Amino acid sequence: MIKDKFFIIDFDSTFTQVEALDELGEISLKDDENKEQILAEIKNLTNSAMDGRSSFTEGLTQRLILLKANKKHLNPLIATLKTKVSDSIRRNKDFFTAFADQILIVSSGFKEFITPIVTEYGIKEENIYANTFRYDENGNIIGFDQENVLCHDKGKIKLLENLALQGDVYVLGDGYTDYEIKEAGLANKFYAFTENVVRDAVVAKAEHIAPSFDEFLYQNKLPMAISYPKNRISVLLLENIHPEAVRLFKQEGYQVEIMNTALNEEQLCEKVKNVSILGIRSKTHVTQKVIESANKLMAVGAFCIGTNQIDLKACAKAGIAAFNAPYSNTRSVVELAIGEIIMLSRNIPTKSEKMHQGKWDKSAHNSFEVRGKKLGIVGYGNIGSQLSVLAEAMGMEVYYYDIVEKLQLGNAKKCTSLKQLLSIADIITLHVDGRASNKDFFGPAEFEAMKDGVIFLNLSRGHLVDIASLVKNIKSGKIIGAAVDVFPHEPANNAEEFVSELRGLANVILTPHIGGSTSEAQANIANFVPNRIMEYINTGNTYQSVNFPNIQLPELKNAHRLIHVHDNVPGVLANINNVLANHHVNILGQYLKTNENIGYVITDIDKAYDKNLIGDLRNIQNTIKFRVLY
Ligand SMILES: NC(=O)c1ccc[n+]([C@@H]2O[C@H](COP(=O)([O-])OP(=O)(O)OC[C@H]3O[C@@H](n4cnc5c(N)ncnc54)[C@H](O)[C@@H]3O)[C@@H](O)[C@H]2O)c1
């Protein structure tokens, strides 16, 4: 135990998430017709005193008058406060018990509700310094004990002077009166606690910020309930990712920065330096150089399906796990493709444009039903196969081609070669992935192999199609309609001009890479990807990672979890186990999986172990990354 340190902890908005007198008002004024107005006044008085803008004593007197509270309201208040203990305080309960002799609650609140809350955490009653209420004969709260220094302005300073603590004093609180203890020279350090409320005036003065109690413990090398403070995990989200992702990451306690645009390599190298989690969509390229610049990167989230924009191998080799959302926008792409197939079959883009120019061109020329037409799907993955089902429901005859064997859905017919599909289909739609070998997949030879009068769609990736060949075949009339959603060069944001030879061609639908841009899809993605990443960070689970060996781990119970990522070379597992044996570690469970690039070993061990173990595991040859979870 550290004997010469004292931890002074504030109660309202620090130990608990709320201001207790505000909560008391919710109870005592429940039936008052002016409740909202009075509560707002009380809050104003609280904030003004906490920000150091007004006299504390005066504010307290006024708040008690406004509250019209009675002794009978205290039990319900205590019950409410018990549910509102700050999350990071709650999870570090063991610390309060272990360091009970050194922890003092110093509050300008009231012992009547503070004592029952904090003593549950092992805090000693004699270490609670706070005010006490005065009541009338009917139990109405009519004031406070004027003798107590804590009801006066600068009360906390006076108390600390009286206590004359012999040792280092650390103060943790959200309010100005907490900061004043340090200002008066009565504390060695003041930590502005910002988990529940951020008071700008206090943060501006504080030398140390503690967004959570874990951070306070971490900075002071004190035992923590979790292995690493979550507020130290920084998230950078690019390309206008849906706000649900921001909410989830913030709720987890991470620091989140958002940008609406994609970044080029140079910009990203600069921005990614201290980032722990990077979120991108299809336009930001995570290259080897970017990875080399990322000193703290743990995970990359592609908030989309495609991952060709990420150097997955380089990420794995650097111990960075990558995740995507493999199904969240599938249906949106399929619906757009269906709509476009019908629109192009009826020559609608041309007809609509003419109408806007005042030209009435009623004719059936070049207009066809889709029923009975042959749809050729290239790439029968999640999107291709889902499209197959909807197209058949509209009476289309479906043909598909894929490089791997796929389950045929409904009556869809497999083509044994791309050439076969191209020679059969009336409408050809591209749904392969953007792997490097698919670059210029469709060029002069592929367009040549198509039937005359064909319709062509690309909603997969821009670099798969040679645009010059596509334009040539549209202009020659071989292709009578086309829909293109993805392009070899796409603007980084909505302010940049879209430049393409495809502009201005008849019966060509051009869309700004919006196949997956529906509210439903974006919200689904923003839910899916953060959850995968947080699970990886919190448990080591790599299920559905696109570059790490996939391991689904059991819940971590009463153990420490050692997570070891290493080059996939012989002997590393043996070395890990030798180190564990040398330190007489009791192994509770061990899991190993490798892929072509890395090995991933998870070992759950008894909590009691010699701390040199960690350094020895880190030093094993071929270790890429090592972390401990609890
Ligand atoms: N326009 C958009 O907004 C949008 C939205 C979502 C996805 N996409 C793109 O669509 C692609 C496909 O999505 P998915 O979810 O169906 O992916 P998927 O991985 O489930 O399917 C891709 C299929 O293509 C096949 N394939 C790959 N190369 C091939 C080739 N040369 N010839 C034949 N088949 C080949 C694969 O075997 C696989 O079955 C994504 O990778 C992404 O690039 C675009």
Ligand SMILES: O=C(O)[C@H](O)COP(=O)(O)O
């Ligand atoms: O891969 C995808 O899911 C699509 O290309 C969508 O990409 P986006 O999120 O950049 O629109």
